Amino acid sequence: AVLANNGLETVVWARNRQLADEINSRHVNERYLPGVTLPAGIQAVTRVEEALCKAKLVVVALPSAALADGVETLRGVADEAVVVHAVKGFVRPQNVRITSYIRERVPTVADRLAVISGPSHAEEVVRQLPTTVVVASESRVIAEFVQDAFMNDRFRVYTQADVIGVELGGALKNIIALGVGLVDGLALGDNTKAALMTRGLAEMTRLGVALGASPLTFSGLAGVGDLIVTCTSEHSRNHRAGCLLAQGLSLDATLQRIGMAVEGVGATFAASELARTHGIEMPITRAIEKVLLGELSPADGVGLLMRRGKNHEMEDIGGQPLTALWVRP
Ligand SMILES: NC(=O)C1=CN([C@@H]2O[C@H](COP(=O)(O)OP(=O)(O)OC[C@H]3O[C@@H](n4cnc5c(N)ncnc54)[C@H](O)[C@@H]3O)[C@@H](O)[C@H]2O)C=CC1
Numbered sequence: 001a002v003l004a005n006n007g008l009e010t011v012v013w014a015r016n017r018q019l020a021d022e023i024n025s026r027h028v029n030e031r032y033l034p035g036v037t038l039p040a041g042i043q044a045v046t047r048v049e050e051a052l053c054k055a056k057l058v059v060v061a062l063p064s065a066a067l068a069d070g071v072e073t074l075r076g077v078a079d080e081a082v083v084v085h086a087v088k089g090f091v092r093p094q095n096v097r098i099t100s101y102i103r104e105r106v107p108t109v110a111d112r113l114a115v116i117s118g119p120s121h122a123e124e125v126v127r128q129l130p131t132t133v134v135v136a137s138e139s140r141v142i143a144e145f146v147q148d149a150f151m152n153d154r155f156r157v158y159t160q161a162d163v164i165g166v167e168l169g170g171a172l173k174n175i176i177a178l179g180v181g182l183v184d185g186l187a188l189g190d191n192t193k194a195a196l197m198t199r200g201l202a203e204m205t206r207l208g209v210a211l212g213a214s215p216l217t218f219s220g221l222a223g224v225g226d227l228i229v230t231c232t233s234e235h236s237r238n239h240r241a242g243c244l245l246a247q248g249l250s251l252d253a254t255l256q257r258i259g260m261a262v263e264g265v266g267a268t269f270a271a272s273e274l275a276r277t278h279g280i281e282m283p284i285t286r287a288i289e290k291v292l293l294g295e296l297s298p299a300d301g302v303g304l305l306m307r308r309g310k311n312h313e314m315e316d317i318g319g320q321p322l323t324a325l326w327v328r329p
């Protein structure tokens with residue numbers, strides 16, 4: 001919708017013929033965006049090749065779990081086309097970032113890749129409510145190309161060079177949103193939520209730095225920005241999933257009830273495995289993993305986190321240890 005509103009010829013690939021017809025004839029997508037009229041310029045096709053063959057910019061917005069199925073289709077993108085993805089997750093079970101996976105599977109697009117991320121619930125973007133995101137690429141030219149395509153006075157786009165940090169911020173905040181959903185489901189109050197978001201950001205940053213991200217990226221739109229919106233918005237599927245789990249629904253029943261991507265589940269297992277491999281402490285992620293596996297109740301998970309040993313707030317985030325600021329023993 002943003003691209004079409006910017007006057008770009010915009011083609012959407014939909015597998016479902018009925019949905020494609022709905023978009024083309026009535027300019028609506030009732031299942032995913034009820035009550036919204038889409039820009040008339042959006043054309044839907046059911047053959048992915050039709051969407052890809054002439055495109056100068058390809059936007060990959062599959063759930064991470066569908067990427068393994070869909071990645072090969074990127075072999076069909078035109079020479080010179082830029083590929084930007086909006087996927088906030090990891091490819092499982094390898095636990096790899098999305099650009100790494102695309103680069104490895106489709107090397108022909110390796111130097112034309114970007115990621116777009118940040119606080120951007122589709123329900124609000126499509127209504128043209130002011131939204132701000134970030135696009136990261138190893139190439140400044142590619143980042144600015146994507147910025148120019150999307151930017152308008154309702155959709156502000158910043159550029160970034162830290163692809164790793166932007167991808168990890170988008171994927172890891174979903175874990176914390178699940179956790180905030182759990183504590184909201186238990187009605188534990190605002191202090192608990194703020195604590196979970198803040199300490200969650202600390203462990204997101206810790207893993208991110210270990211995987212090569214800049215710590216500063218986590219204080220940007222793809223980090224704290226997206227963390228805030230996903231932990232607090234009525235639109236967040238991850239937050240909703242946490243609430244349902246806390247109310248006693250099983251994981252399967254929760255995912256079925258939501259009926260859309262809940263990236264935080266796969267991300268929890270991915271981050272937990274990566275943390276083990278890299279020797280990183282991620283107590284919140286670990287507790288949520290145990291809740292998802294049914295090994296711990298949400299309430300016991302909170303108790304476990306509160307009873308952890310004493311800690312200094314900042315020294316475990318990386319960079320200069322802040323204990324160095326103490327001037328007296
Ligand atoms: N919904 C949002 O506001 C935002 C979502 N994202 C990210 O975008 C990605 C996709 O999420 P949503 O669109 O929200 O999920 P969704 O569950 O609402 O929609 C996923 C779409 O992908 C299709 N799909 C599923 N498996 C497929 C396959 N194997 N091949 C082709 N198509 C397939 C589904 O039919 C559906 O149309 C996720 O990584 C999410 O974190 C990023 C920014 C905002």
Ligand SMILES: O=C(CO)COP(=O)(O)O
Nearest residue numbers: 118119120121236237238
């Ligand atoms: O990433 C999002 C908003 O920026 C969407 O979050 P949910 O997947 O939790 O709905």
